[in-house]
Amino acid sequence: MERLALNSRGALSNNAVTVVDIEGVLDINTVSDFETLLQDLFKKKQYKLVLNMKQLTYISSAGFGVLMSIIKDVRKNKGDIKIVNVSSDIYKVFDLLELPGLFHILKTEQDAVGEF
Numbered sequence: 001m002e003r004l005a006l007n008s009r010g011a012l013s014n015n016a017v018t019v020v021d022i023e024g025v026l027d028i029n030t031v032s033d034f035e036t037l038l039q040d041l042f043k044k045k046q047y048k049l050v051l052n053m054k055q056l057t058y059i060s061s062a063g064f065g066v067l068m069s070i071i072k073d074v075r076k077n078k079g080d081i082k083i084v085n086v087s088s089d090i091y092k093v094f095d096l097l098e099l100p101g102l103f104h105i106l107k108t109e110q111d112a113v114g115e116f
Contacts, residue, residue: 002058004030006037011113017048019109023055026063035066047079050112054085064097071102080104082112 002025011017018041026034041049053059067081074081083105086094094100106112 002027002030004033005055006033008037008041011050011109013110014113014116017050017113017116018046019050019052019113021052021055025058026056027058027060028062031060031062031066034063038066038070042073042077045077047074047077048116049074049079049081050109051081051083052085052109053083053087053090056087056090059090059093064093064099067099067103080116082106082115084109084112 004026005021005023007021007023009019009021011019020037020041022034024030038049041047071081081103083094083103084107086105091105094103094105104112104115106115
């Protein structure tokens with residue numbers, strides 16, 4: 001079974017932004033860990049998120065479903081989700097699902113933090 005490692009940290013250039021490093025596989029077996037981390041951030045009123053997918057090797061429909069289910073609430077709370085360091089294979093799925101219109105996908109963490 002594949003594993004998922006999650007780490008949340010404050011962005012160096014803007015402490016109002018939280019960066020979530022995602023490593024491994026985000027699928028039906030690991031998505032609850034991802035949801036728990038996000039809910040913990042929301043309880044702390046942290047709605048400005050950068051998802052760093054540099055070490056993400058796979059994301060299933062369950063992972064995309066979580067992203068799509070939370071974006072409205074995030075924006076209602078004056079936040080947003082920026083996505084960075086997406087591999088070309090994962091980006092193809094984002095593109096196929098027309099998610100670049102819903103989420104801003106950038107090359108670097110610095111670019112994403114700068115948009116907040």
